[in-house]
Amino acid sequence: SSELTQDPAVSVALGQTVKITCQGDSLRSYYTNWYQQRPGQAPALVIYGENNRPSGIPDRFSGSRSGGTSSLTISGAQAEDEGDYYCSSRDSGGDHAIFGGGTKVTVL
Amino acid sequence: QLQESGPGLVKPSETLSLTCSVSGDSVSSLNYYWAWIRQPPGKGLEWLGRIYYSGRTSFNPSLQSRLLSSLDTSKNEFSLQLTSVTAADTAVYFCARGSSAAGGALHVWGQGTKVTVSS
Numbered sequence: 001s002s003e004l005t006q007d008p009a010v011s012v013a014l015g016q017t018v019k020i021t022c023q024g025d026s027l028r029s030y031y032t033n034w035y036q037q038r039p040g041q042a043p044a045l046v047i048y049g050e051n052n053r054p055s056g057i058p059d060r061f062s063g064s065r066s067g068g069t070s071s072l073t074i075s076g077a078q079a080e081d082e083g084d085y086y087c088s089s090r091d092s093g094g095d096h097a098i099f100g101g102g103t104k105v106t107v108l
Numbered sequence: 109q110l111q112e113s114g115p116g117l118v119k120p121s122e123t124l125s126l127t128c129s130v131s132g133d134s135v136s137s138l139n140y141y142w143a144w145i146r147q148p149p150g151k152g153l154e155w156l157g158r159i160y161y162s163g164r165t166s167f168n169p170s171l172q173s174r175l176l177s178s179l180d181t182s183k184n185e186f187s188l189q190l191t192s193v194t195a196a197d198t199a200v201y202f203c204a205r206g207s208s209a210a211g212g213a214l215h216v217w218g219q220g221t222k223v224t225v226s227s
Contacts, residue, residue: 030211031210031211031212031213032211033211033212033213033214035153035214037153041219042202042217042218042219042220043145043153043202043214043217044217045213045214045215048207048211048213048215049209049210049211049213050211054215084152086152086153088153088155088213088214090212095166096155096157096166096167096168096169097143097155097158097212098155099145099152099153099154099155100152101152102152102153
């Protein structure tokens with residue numbers, strides 16, 4: 001399959017931990033990248049290559065994978081972490097990128 | 109830094125042309141590829157395609173027949189053309205710089221340009 005499935009929305013209390021999941025067969029073969037999109041802004045990379053953070057991304061963001069499910073964990077969520085999060089990987093053929101449908105994170 | 113430019117408004121059946129100006133990097137670099145992504149109003153991200161330093165392109169199979177892309181190394185920019193547009197092509201269009209390393213993550217994004225298809 002060349003689809004990535006995400007839960008549409010999750011909420012987390014301020015300072016607590018939230019895990020966002022992404023399911024897809026291609027995740028077994030290709031790396032997962034995660035993007036954060038705050039309202040009205042362009043997406044920004046928060047995790048690449050399963051569990052690497054670009055410079056400037058807080059260490060409360062981490063990534064992991066088990067089989068065909070990748071996860072983005074925010075440990076100690078902050079108000080500024082609200083937004084939409086998209087996973088991305090490659091399709092089954094490996095030549096095209098695909099995005100999950102996105103998960104809206106609300107920090108209560 | 110990446111900066112998209114486009115017409116803002118395109119009529120149905122016409123061709124949409126977008127340009128992404130690159131500063132701080134070279135579109136000829138072997139370390140990167142250059143990508144286009146769009147986001148319809150209120151919806152998620154859709155991968156359109158990419159172009160490599162060599163000029164080789166790779167497009168979303170669902171749009172491949174309508175997409176063209178090119179590099180202009182003299183201006184350090186790359187472009188996208190989408191033919192025969194319809195209202196379904198109304199979206200914010202983003203350009204981005206991708207890493208040629210495993211995973212191909214999009215490390216740098218433009219701010220996006222809004223395109224409306226309407227007569």
